[in-house]
Amino acid sequence: MKSYTKRDFPVDNIRRFIEPGPIVLVSSAYKGEHNIMTMGWHMVMEFSPSLIGCYIWDQNHSFDMIRKSKECVINIPTVDIATTVVKIGNCSGRDVDKFAEFKLTPQKAQKVKAPLIKECYANLECKLIDSSLIKKYSLFVFEVVKAHAPVHPKYPKTIHYHGEGYFMVAGRTLNLRKFFKPEMLI
Amino acid sequence: MKSYTKRDFPVDNIRRFIEPGPIVLVSSAYKGEHNIMTMGWHMVMEFSPSLIGCYIWDQNHSFDMIRKSKECVINIPTVDIATTVVKIGNCSGRDVDKFAEFKLTPQKAQKVKAPLIKECYANLECKLIDSSLIKKYSLFVFEVVKAHAPVHPKYPKTIHYHGEGYFMVAGRTLNLRKFFKPEMLI
Numbered sequence: 178m179k180s181y182t183k184r185d186f187p188v189d190n191i192r193r194f195i196e197p198g199p200i201v202l203v204s205s206a207y208k209g210e211h212n213i214m215t216m217g218w219h220m221v222m223e224f225s226p227s228l229i230g231c232y233i234w235d236q237n238h239s240f241d242m243i244r245k246s247k248e249c250v251i252n253i254p255t256v257d258i259a260t261t262v263v264k265i266g267n268c269s270g271r272d273v274d275k276f277a278e279f280k281l282t283p284q285k286a287q288k289v290k291a292p293l294i295k296e297c298y299a300n301l302e303c304k305l306i307d308s309s310l311i312k313k314y315s316l317f318v319f320e321v322v323k324a325h326a327p328v329h330p331k332y333p334k335t336i337h338y339h340g341e342g343y344f345m346v347a348g349r350t351l352n353l354r355k356f357f358k359p360e361m362l363i
Numbered sequence: 364m365k366s367y368t369k370r371d372f373p374v375d376n377i378r379r380f381i382e383p384g385p386i387v388l389v390s391s392a393y394k395g396e397h398n399i400m401t402m403g404w405h406m407v408m409e410f411s412p413s414l415i416g417c418y419i420w421d422q423n424h425s426f427d428m429i430r431k432s433k434e435c436v437i438n439i440p441t442v443d444i445a446t447t448v449v450k451i452g453n454c455s456g457r458d459v460d461k462f463a464e465f466k467l468t469p470q471k472a473q474k475v476k477a478p479l480i481k482e483c484y485a486n487l488e489c490k491l492i493d494s495s496l497i498k499k500y501s502l503f504v505f506e507v508v509k510a511h512a513p514v515h516p517k518y519p520k521t522i523h524y525h526g527e528g529y530f531m532v533a534g535r536t537l538n539l540r541k542f543f544k545p546e547m548l549i
Contacts, residue, residue, distance in 0.1 A: 190526070196403050197523035197531050198384010217382050220406035222418055222500055230416065230502075232408060256537070263542040310496070314408055314504075316416075332525060337383035339518060339536070340376070342543045345383050348534025350525070351442070356449040357528045 178280070178296045179257045186299065186326040188227040194253050194299050194326070195221050195229055197347070199335035200262055202252040203231070204283070206291045207242040211283060213275040213294065214239040215266030217338045219251075227321040229303065235315055238270035243317065247305040248289040251319070252297035256334040256346050288323045298333040299326035364466070364482045365443045372485070372512040374413040380439050380485050380512070381407050381415055383533070385521035386448055388438040389417070390469070392477045393428040397469060399461040399480065400425040401452030403524045405437075413507040415489065421501055424456035429503065433491040434475040437505070438483035442520040442532050474509045484519040485512035 195201075203214045218232035229251065233240050243249045254262050261279050268275070276283050276292075283292030286302045293300040303319035310316035337345040354362065381387075389400050404418035415437065419426050429435045440448050447465050454461070462469050462478075469478030472488045479486040493504035523531040540548065 193526045196384065197525060198382065218407045220416060220418065221404045222502065230406060230500075232406065259537060259539060260542055263539045267542065267544050267547055314416075316408070318500075332529070332531060334534075335531075336537065337523075337533070339383060340379045342538065342540030342548050343518070344537040344539060345518060345521075346534045346537055347523070348520075348532040351445060351522065351530040351532055352528065353445060353449045353530060354528030356446055356453065358453050361453055362528050 179255075180295060181298055181327040183300070183325040183327050186324040188321045188324050189225045191227055191301055191321050191324045192221045192224050194301070195219060197335065198337050199253055200338050200344070202254055202262060202265060202294055202297060203239060203243070204250045204252060204291050204294055205239050205242040205246060205248070207246040210242070211276060211292055212239050212242055212270035213265050213281070214270070215262055222318065228306070229301070229319050229321060231317045231319060232315050233317055243305065244308065244311060246290065248291050249303050249319065250286055250289060250291045250293050251301040251303055252294040253299040253333065253335060254297045256336050258296055259336050259344065262336065286323070293325065299324065366481060367484055367513040369485070369511040369513050372510040374507045374510050375411045377413055377487055377507050377510050378407045378410050380487070381405060383521065384523050385439055386524050386530070388440055388448060388451060388480055388483060389425060389429070390436045390438060390477050390480055391425050391428040391432060391434070393432040396428070397462065397478055398425050398428055398456035399451050399467070400456070401448055408504065414492070415487070415505050415507060417503045417505060418501050419503055429491065430494065430497060432476065434477050435489050435505065436472055436475060436477045436479050437487040437489055438480040439485040439519065439521060440483045442522050444482055445522050445530065448522065472509070479511065485510065
């Protein structure tokens with residue numbers, strides 16, 4: 178499978194990966210077990226500190242693992258592993274070791290116990306900083322505490338869910354810098 | 364400018380437009396004034412009822428208009444009006460009537476006072492159903508109470524923000540239905 182040479186990436190800038198709205202893979206670890214889930218409902222909530230809000234359904238096997246470990250890694254997959262992303266979302270960690278089943282490589286993270294997924298374009302190490310909205314909205318508020326991303330390509334071919342089994346693949350890049358006020362170019 | 368022939372669209376299915384993560388235009392009305400803002404931080408929070416969470420910065424002119432009127436319309440623009448979307452995000456409703464300035468057509472909504480933007484692909488009429496997270500997170504939780512969208516094209520050329528003045532334009536559509544369990548095809 179494709180792999181990317183990554184460097185440390187400034188956490189305040191990771192909105193670049195989340196704001197366009199890709200499907201992501203969330204990896205977690207708890208009491209010697211690890212798991213992966215596919216997630217489509219998330220948003221940037223702040224860039225410094227770097228906050229991401231995520232909806233995690235309470236029926237997912239990852240729900241309790243993340244709630245109890247208070248950590249996860251948000252991994253950004255690209256179109257080359259699209260079928261794997263779908264298959265991960267269509268089985269449960271209760272039945273399957275997803276790293277083994279889908280031949281994905283767990284890598285040691287620096288600030289959390291959850292593993293990075295080597296085959297993903299970028300990896301965001303996250304700590305749960307607010308669990309008060311989990312009960313009402315299944316909303317986990319994470320702070321990205323460490324990020325890993327390659328220098329090239331700058332704009333990856335992410336996949337974005339339309340529902341009903343259809344995805345949009347990231348298309349061309351449009352430079353509209355000249356229409357921005359300088360102070361808005363963040 | 365391009366326009367779309369729209370029909371009523373089931374509100375439980377509007378995640379099709381929001382989940383892929385496009386930049387949206389939020390229109391509002393309060394005390395005889397109307398405004399438009401460009402917004403990139405949002406997420407699906409539930410599909411029935413149809414809930415969308417949105418980050419609205421308290422320095423935006425729209426912030427108080429939406430907080431006080433408890434309503435807005437989330438409009439989905441496409442790449443043909445990309446420069447307009449950026450310009451709307453780089454000026455303030457304090458100084459400019461954005462509908463007039465950018466030659467956009469306000470249309471009467473059915474369930475809210477905020478206007479639809481005719482030139483956008485889809486229009487989601489929203490009511491603020493939870494204001495308790497505004498102070499801490501600038502997070503508005505809206506329920507979509509009425510939606511308007513065309514039958515064609517089914518997958519619009521939305522734009523997705525990468526930061527620094529660059530956007531991703533929605534690319535090709537990928538059909539991965541065969542890898543889904545039937546009950547997951549929503």
